[in-house]
Amino acid sequence: MMKFLLPLAAFLVLVAFLAVGLNRDPREVPSPLVGKPAPAFDVPQLAAPDKRFAAKDMQGKVWLLNVWASWCVSCRQEHPLLVELGKTGIVPIVGLDYKDQRADGLGWLRQHGDPYVLSAFDGDGRVGIDYGVYGVPETYVIDKAGTIRYKQIGPVTPEALEQKILPLVKELNK
Amino acid sequence: MMRTFLIALALLFGSAAFAKDAAPLAEDEAVEQRLNVIAEELRCLVCQNESLAGSRADLAQDLRREVRKLIKEGKTDAEVKDFMVSRYGDFVLYRPPMKPTTWLLWVGPFVLLIIGVIALIVYLRRRGRVVAQTGTDHLSAEQQQRAAALLSEEDKK
Numbered sequence: 001m002m003k004f005l006l007p008l009a010a011f012l013v014l015v016a017f018l019a020v021g022l023n024r025d026p027r028e029v030p031s032p033l034v035g036k037p038a039p040a041f042d043v044p045q046l047a048a049p050d051k052r053f054a055a056k057d058m059q060g061k062v063w064l065l066n067v068w069a070s071w072c073v074s075c076r077q078e079h080p081l082l083v084e085l086g087k088t089g090i091v092p093i094v095g096l097d098y099k100d101q102r103a104d105g106l107g108w109l110r111q112h113g114d115p116y117v118l119s120a121f122d123g124d125g126r127v128g129i130d131y132g133v134y135g136v137p138e139t140y141v142i143d144k145a146g147t148i149r150y151k152q153i154g155p156v157t158p159e160a161l162e163q164k165i166l167p168l169v170k171e172l173n174k
Numbered sequence: 175m176m177r178t179f180l181i182a183l184a185l186l187f188g189s190a191a192f193a194k195d196a197a198p199l200a201e202d203e204a205v206e207q208r209l210n211v212i213a214e215e216l217r218c219l220v221c222q223n224e225s226l227a228g229s230r231a232d233l234a235q236d237l238r239r240e241v242r243k244l245i246k247e248g249k250t251d252a253e254v255k256d257f258m259v260s261r262y263g264d265f266v267l268y269r270p271p272m273k274p275t276t277w278l279l280w281v282g283p284f285v286l287l288i289i290g291v292i293a294l295i296v297y298l299r300r301r302g303r304v305v306a307q308t309g310t311d312h313l314s315a316e317q318q319q320r321a322a323a324l325l326s327e328e329d330k331k
Contacts, residue, residue, distance in 0.1 A: 026222065027222070029219065029262065029263055029265045030263060030265075031262075031263065032259065032260060032261070032262070032263040032264075033261070099232070099236075124236075125233075125236050129236060129237065129240055129261065130261065131261070132261035132262050132263075134219035134220055134233055134262065135219075135220065
């Protein structure tokens with residue numbers, strides 16, 4: 001009996017490991033920034049190049065930082081959802097136009113709608129590097145003290161919004 | 175005389191123009207060499223099976239630019255790697271560090287090897303005992319007879 005049980009058990013363990021491994025998305029690298037202070041930055045705004053935006057301007061508020069770009073295809077996927085969220089006014093969304101041309105970024109917002117309180121302009125991608133951005137779009141939930149609480153890699157899905165982002169925002173606003 | 179002078183002049187300027195064309199790609203050879211050594215050890219986040227040194231992804235180019243800047247600022251290799259890890263996590267290192275969450279990764283293969291060796295030793299010992307009990311040959315008398323019968327049958331054909 002043992003002769004069959006032992007290899008069978010070993011096989012099942014192997015299957016379990018493979019099943020877990022195959023169902024994980026290798027593109028989703030856990031960010032070491034969650035739980036850490038949001039990196040400081042101070043860059044020009046997209047719509048008004050003479051005005052600046054700094055991360056500390058949002059201190060005292062729970063806010064979302066959404067990294068987007070006009071060249072980013074999957075940004076189109078999440079954008080309607082963000083436009084809707086922007087209308088509700090539940091949480092301010094700051095955009096970070098990442099490695100883009102100013103005119104392209106502005107045109108894109110005109111075409112698809114602008115859910116952002118404002119967009120910061122990160123033309124050379126320097127801010128993106130500090131935030132560990134490697135696949136646009138990425139969205140950060142930042143609390144009142146300026147700590148990153150959550151990072152959504154890839155488009156914000158309705159599920160992620162309903163189950164993770166909104167409950168977290170609600171809790172942080174308490 | 176004038177002609178020789180002109181030819182010499184042409185050659186001189188010709189070579190000067192040529193030298194400008196073939197200016198080295200990197201401004202600073204030493205920085206570039208260190209960059210390559212460090213970048214070989216780092217994973218490109220966009221195309222995960224490529225190193226930062228080999229990748230042509232946009233982000234990899236930006237990150238090489240950052241690493242180059244850090245090197246010029248006189249940062250050590252460890253500091254450059256910390257810069258990357260603090261942004262992208264241990265995942266960017268091709269050689270993950272030893273810490274509680276990576277112990278299984280580091281010692282796992284050796285644990286499996288030890289389990290295999292133990293299983294082999296147990297199996298060989300058990301077999302040795304069986305052989306010792308029944309003599310060198312562990313077929314019963316009945317089995318030997320049958321084997322002999324089968325073999326002789328084979329011979330007749």
